[in-house]
């Protein structure tokens with residue numbers, strides 16, 4: 538979608554001088570590309586959209602239309618999925634923290650439940666004993682070593698992931714044993730999400746192999762799904778200059794293992810993928826107005842009506858792909874500049890050492906690829922959160938209004 542200065546100015550006048558823009562067609566394309574890549578190789582395929590990545594209700598409703606399940610990791614996300622009309626049987630309840638009531642709700646409604654830690658077994662046990670006439674299905678999130686020839690593959694260089702039930706120390710085997718003591722329980726699935734640094738296809742092959750072999754050994758014929766989590770790369774902006782695996786590359790690595798491991802099974806288990814970043818990152822841009830280009834000593838700082846929190850909540854120092862939309866090109870001033878935000882933190886830098894024509898007052902900057910972990914991870918700090926505008930069928934419309942004092946200081950929460 539190309540926007541010129543006057544189109545952005547019109548949007549600014551309607552929606553405010555900084556806002557997110559969601560291109561619904563990009564979401565549809567991402568969904569179709571992922572779905573085609575996997576389903577053409579393994580028919581029983583389910584996409585469980587990772588809510589935490591961006592749980593904008595309008596977006597999540599689009600996911601329902603596309604056929605996605607909802608992958609949630611808290612009761613808040615679970616309740617949102619229900620509120621917007623997700624069929625409870627199409628909710629995958631993951632995450633390290635669940636109460637007995639969460640488990641009871643999920644199981645009463647027939648949702649998919651993946652146990653992450655041993656304490657949850659007590660709750661599942663209590664539920665099974667309370668509902669002895671019911672077949673209770675559960676899955677287990679497993680934790681096994683996925684290092685590659687001794688090389689660490691986890692994000693941030695961690696040696697050991699804290700999630701899931703550990704196979705190497707016997708906790709997983711213990712969990713299976715404990716659960717199998719219950720007459721009405723069925724362990725039906727294994728879940729293995731690992732956040733890796735390089736998101737390599739080889740890692741996905743290993744994860745799938747690990748899950749399949751544990752499923753065959755410990756679950757046997759009752760296996761209904763293998764859930765490999767999320768974490769795959771999506772389409773990358775050319776500006777990143779990165780050669781990353783395509784959806785087809787991932788699908789080939791994963792589905793070839795599934796097809797081999799379950800070739801003799803008449804009813805093959807479902808393969809679940811839980812994409813987050815790859816589904817939404819490239820569907821959002823953040824558009825913001827330039828307030829001033831200010832010179833301090835010999836350095837230019839371009840102040841905009843936004844903050845690093847809007848585009849890079851982890852405050853990493855890489856520059857995102859961006860586009861400067863200038864009002865007037867008459868006075869070309871080529872500079873090296875930083876783009877900075879409205880907060881009072883020195884580190885509120887949206888971009889460092891950008892080279893090119895200096896943006897000046899009332900120009901706009903479009904930051905691209907900002908759909909993942911921004912909208913959900915945008916602290917209420919100093920200023921109200923910007924609105925979110927969607928673009929579909931040639932129309933722009935609000936899907937989240939710009940916050941005002943009333944919502945920021947919600948009178949149902951704060952005591953004045």
Ligand SMILES: Cc1ncc(COP(=O)(O)O)c(C=O)c1O
Pocket residue numbers: 587590608631632730732766767768769811812813814815909
């Ligand atoms: C259990 C689980 N599933 C899916 C995802 C989505 O991962 P990504 O956004 O990298 O695709 C995450 C992210 O941390 C996760 O923890």
